[in-house]
Amino acid sequence: MAYTWQYYDLVLLGVFASMSVGGAVAALTSVAATTSVLAAGFVAVALIGHGLFVNGPVDGADDLTDEVEALN
Template sequence: MAYTWQYYDLVLGGIAVSMFFGVGVGYLTSVSLTAAVIGAALVAVAIIGHGLFVNGPVDEPTDLTKEVETLN
């Protein structure tokens, strides 16, 4: 069975790619490493925010109010 990519795989990949890109920009251009990494971190925060709030891991808002049975 072949693996199929899921949305959250892309979210995690996007975070890693943005941070590696920031480090690359910092080392390979005249932009300071600190500024490049901060810029990349802001992109990563945007990706995380999209994964949490725009396309969250729940089907409906009422799913957030359900009690977790496995922890009781």
């Protein structure tokens, strides 16, 4: 059985890649580490925000009213 990539796998990969690029830019160029990592962090936050609010893990607003059985 082959693994199929899901949307949230790509979000996590994007967060890792953006922070890695920020670190690489800091290490390989004269750009300050605080600047490059901060810029990469903004990209990571944008990816996380898209995963949470634009393409959230629910199908519709009515899913938000479902009771959670594990807490009852």
